Each structure stands twice: as C-alpha cells, then as structure tokens.
Amino acid sequence: MRVVESMNKEKITIIGAGHGGYSATADMILKGYDVTLYELPEYRENLFPLIKTGKLRVTGEIQGIVDIPKIEIEINKAIEFATIILIITHGGTHRKLAEMMAPFIKGEQIIVLLPGYTGGALCFEQIFKQKGVKKGYTLAEANTLPYACRKITGEPAVHVKLYLKKFLISAFPAVKNDEFLSVFQKLYPNAHKVENVLETGFNNGNPVLNVVPCVFNAGRIEYAKGEYQHFQEGVTPSVARVMGELDLERIGVGKSLGIKLVPYLERVMETGYVQSNASWYEAIQTSLHLTAKGPDSLQHRYLTEDVPYGLTPWYHFAKDRNIDVKLMESLIQLASALSDENYFETGRTLEEMGINDMTNHELNQFLLYGS
Missing domain, CATH: 1.10.1040.10 (N-(1-d-carboxylethyl)-l-norvaline Dehydrogenase; domain 2)
Structure with a gap:
C-alpha cells in the first residue's frame, strides 16, 4: 500500500478517464497535486460516476478516497493553467487530441503520453509544427502505463493491482531528458530514462x-x-x-x-x-x-x-x-x-x-x- 500526502506546485491536467485516467487522477490527488480531468466527448460517460458521487475511490497498491478534481469539458479550459498534461487515451485519439490542443499550448508546458505507443510524441510534434505552435513546450512518451489497473464496474472506483516498479520514459527532443526528468520523477519516481522516444515505443510489450x-x-x-x-x-x-x-x-x-x-x-x-x-x-x-x-x-x-x-x-x-x-x-x-x-x-x-x-x-x- 502506498499513501502519500503532500502539496506540490505543479498543476496537472489528465486527459482520459478510463482505467489509467482514474488511477492517475487518484494517485496525483493523493500526492497533493492540483488536478484537472478532461475526457473526449465520445467517451464522456466515463465521467458520470464521478460527477454523480463527487468522490473517487482507489484500492490495491494505492489506497484512498478523494474528492473529484476539477472536471472540464472544453479542451482550452482544461489545459489553460496546466504545467503538466498527462495523456492517457487510446492511441487512435492522438492525432485528434494534438489538433484540438495545438491552439492552446503555451509557455513551457510538459505534455506526456502514457503510453505513446510507437511515435505518439512525434505525431504530436508534426501536428504542432503544422499548426504553428510556438516552441517552448516539451513532449514525452512512456512505454506503458505506470499502473496495472481496472475500474470497478458501476462505481466511481479503480483497483490498482500493481504500481509498476519501473517504466521507461523519454522526452522529445531527447536533449531535454535531464531537465524533463527532474520534474517528472517527482510525480513518478519509478520512471527510468532511455535514449529517445523510439526506444520507449519499441519497449511497449x-x-x-x-x-x-x-x-x-x-x-x-x-x-x-x-x-x-x-x-x-x-x-x-x-x-x-x-x-x-x-x-x-x-x-x-x-x-x-x-x-x-x-x-x-x-x-x-x-x-x-x-x-x-x-x-x-x-x-x-x-x-x-x-x-x-x-x-x-x-x-x-x-x-x-x-x-x-x-x-x-x-x-x-x-x-x-x-x-x-x-x-x-x-x-x-x-x-x-x-x-x-x-x-x-x-x-x-x-x-x-x-x-x-x-x-x-x-x-x-x-x-x-x-x-
């Protein structure tokens, strides 16, 4: 069991309210982060149990009951104040999300795909470039979710069978790896740096x-x-x-x-x-x-x-x-x-x-x- 209580300055937006999104939301709130949750319109029913009860329960290797975070249904409001954006969605949504997010990316925001499959961060980069997004942001992708988890049917709850001992991560471009890891490992100490985002993609099992x-x-x-x-x-x-x-x-x-x-x-x-x-x-x-x-x-x-x-x-x-x-x-x-x-x-x-x-x-x- 791992229960952590602290206050942290990063503002985190989690995109995706599936198994991984529920787990990350509970995990980050228990760690003391300011969390906003967003779900794509076609999957918005994932939010209904949370809205109905106002609570999110997590069991297993992470345990606790938390008040639901801020929930936004407009992407611009969801990421407006975020310093870190965690994308925990089906790989087929990456292109759509990149196009939706591009007009609103600003400053030195960190955008992490958990996971990126193969080249998810590179696809985001291409779309951001096409849309004229100003440089300053950092993209990154992991080889897998940090959790082995499943939502509990019919409840605003998720069971985390395993908080992974280790998972792989890299920034794009990789020259930003050390700077990126100095921030990201505060969220996930079990994140292990590899050379580049293709190494993460080829390590997705x-x-x-x-x-x-x-x-x-x-x-x-x-x-x-x-x-x-x-x-x-x-x-x-x-x-x-x-x-x-x-x-x-x-x-x-x-x-x-x-x-x-x-x-x-x-x-x-x-x-x-x-x-x-x-x-x-x-x-x-x-x-x-x-x-x-x-x-x-x-x-x-x-x-x-x-x-x-x-x-x-x-x-x-x-x-x-x-x-x-x-x-x-x-x-x-x-x-x-x-x-x-x-x-x-x-x-x-x-x-x-x-x-x-x-x-x-x-x-x-x-x-x-x-x-």
Missing part, C-alpha cells in the same frame, strides 16, 4: 502480449463475449511460442535502427507484472492478469490499438530498412481481416511521425535535437 492471443483465439472471443480467462485459457505453449517469435522480430527491427532492446520477458520482470521469465508460457502463468477475463469482441483495444499503433509502425520501420518480418506482417493481415480494416493503411506511418526517408544518423539527430 502490448503488441506482442495482446495481439497474438487475440488472433489465435478470435473464434473464442466472439463466442464467449468476454466470459473466459484470456491468458490462462488462450495462451497455450504453442501460442506462447508465437509470442516469443514475434518478440524476436521486434528486437531485430530495433537493431536495424540502432536501438538496443532486450527480450520483453526481461523487461516485464522489471515491472513486477510476472514472477518468472523462463519462457513465454511460464511468464504468462505467473502474470498478474492470468485470470483476467478476455475481450468481449474483436473491436477491442488489443486489436484496434495494439495493431495500428504498435505492430504497424514496427512493420513500416522494418519495410523501410529491408528487414524480414513475415510473422509481424501476417499478424497485421489477419488482424485487418478480423477487424474489417486495413491496418497497413490506417495504422501509424513514418510519414505521420515526420521521419520517412531518414538515414539512421539523421533519425538519431532528429530524436536528439528535434531538427
């Missing part, structure tokens, strides 16, 4: 962890409508081997870009999610989410987010560097067919990130200096 079981259990998902244990029943030794092979392709693509990556099983042990990394199957058997229920349909973020904003940009990097990723390509094709959407076309591209046609040297200079 969700595309490996979630996509393979979804594709191989598509029939079960549609039949059971969520009433089964997705990882316990859906990840057999054979399925786990496919996850391991996909992870090797991820590492290979990273290597072609000069990004040093370790097997995801080593990384996930550092977070506290699993108790064994002897094999993918054994890791899943010791996972916090072993008995979690599965997706209730194929229109679930395990496909609609982890493919277009995880696997697809990895694939585009591989294609650009002439790296063979047949398994990754096949999974994107299968997920596209299952979802009736061409993720090769609708997923995140190098052009969206503003890094197409760059050599590795040019890419590294851009990630470091922003130009």
Whole structure:
C-alpha cells in the first residue's frame, strides 16, 4: 500500500478517464497535486460516476478516497493553467487530441503520453509544427502505463493491482531528458530514462502480449463475449511460442535502427507484472492478469490499438530498412481481416511521425535535437 500526502506546485491536467485516467487522477490527488480531468466527448460517460458521487475511490497498491478534481469539458479550459498534461487515451485519439490542443499550448508546458505507443510524441510534434505552435513546450512518451489497473464496474472506483516498479520514459527532443526528468520523477519516481522516444515505443510489450492471443483465439472471443480467462485459457505453449517469435522480430527491427532492446520477458520482470521469465508460457502463468477475463469482441483495444499503433509502425520501420518480418506482417493481415480494416493503411506511418526517408544518423539527430 502506498499513501502519500503532500502539496506540490505543479498543476496537472489528465486527459482520459478510463482505467489509467482514474488511477492517475487518484494517485496525483493523493500526492497533493492540483488536478484537472478532461475526457473526449465520445467517451464522456466515463465521467458520470464521478460527477454523480463527487468522490473517487482507489484500492490495491494505492489506497484512498478523494474528492473529484476539477472536471472540464472544453479542451482550452482544461489545459489553460496546466504545467503538466498527462495523456492517457487510446492511441487512435492522438492525432485528434494534438489538433484540438495545438491552439492552446503555451509557455513551457510538459505534455506526456502514457503510453505513446510507437511515435505518439512525434505525431504530436508534426501536428504542432503544422499548426504553428510556438516552441517552448516539451513532449514525452512512456512505454506503458505506470499502473496495472481496472475500474470497478458501476462505481466511481479503480483497483490498482500493481504500481509498476519501473517504466521507461523519454522526452522529445531527447536533449531535454535531464531537465524533463527532474520534474517528472517527482510525480513518478519509478520512471527510468532511455535514449529517445523510439526506444520507449519499441519497449511497449502490448503488441506482442495482446495481439497474438487475440488472433489465435478470435473464434473464442466472439463466442464467449468476454466470459473466459484470456491468458490462462488462450495462451497455450504453442501460442506462447508465437509470442516469443514475434518478440524476436521486434528486437531485430530495433537493431536495424540502432536501438538496443532486450527480450520483453526481461523487461516485464522489471515491472513486477510476472514472477518468472523462463519462457513465454511460464511468464504468462505467473502474470498478474492470468485470470483476467478476455475481450468481449474483436473491436477491442488489443486489436484496434495494439495493431495500428504498435505492430504497424514496427512493420513500416522494418519495410523501410529491408528487414524480414513475415510473422509481424501476417499478424497485421489477419488482424485487418478480423477487424474489417486495413491496418497497413490506417495504422501509424513514418510519414505521420515526420521521419520517412531518414538515414539512421539523421533519425538519431532528429530524436536528439528535434531538427
């Protein structure tokens, strides 16, 4: 259990009122921060339980009951006085949010994507540049949420199974890393600096962890409508081997870009999610989410987010560097067919990130200096 009470000068706006948004809101309020919460119009029902009761309860590794923060329904008012903006939303909202926020970004605001998937901060930068946003702001993205969490159905409450022992973060441009971390680690002491925002993107394990079981259990998902244990029943030794092979392709693509990556099983042990990394199957058997229920349909973020904003940009990097990723390509094709959407076309591209046609040297200079 971790309960912290203090007063801090930073004014934090949290964008997103899903599982992660609820957790971050409670966490930051318990730490003494001035918090404003905003949700996109299409997800605004997430705010209703909070508005109805005026309270937010958090259980698990973070515990407490807090008065709800200021809630804003207009983006300009939500971020007007914020010194730090935490974006905790589906990867598919990043472009829309960047366009909405651009006219109102000012001063030295810090904008952090938790997580950014692959290149979320770079997409924000491109849109800010197109919209003429004045320099001074800092963008950053993490490889994952700092929490393993789930909202409690029907209540203004969230359960935090795990406050991660460690997660990865980088600023864009990376030359701002030390300055950024001096502020951000006051919020999250468990944030660990890496070289650049592509290193965070390639260390997001969700595309490996979630996509393979979804594709191989598509029939079960549609039949059971969520009433089964997705990882316990859906990840057999054979399925786990496919996850391991996909992870090797991820590492290979990273290597072609000069990004040093370790097997995801080593990384996930550092977070506290699993108790064994002897094999993918054994890791899943010791996972916090072993008995979690599965997706209730194929229109679930395990496909609609982890493919277009995880696997697809990895694939585009591989294609650009002439790296063979047949398994990754096949999974994107299968997920596209299952979802009736061409993720090769609708997923995140190098052009969206503003890094197409760059050599590795040019890419590294851009990630470091922003130009």
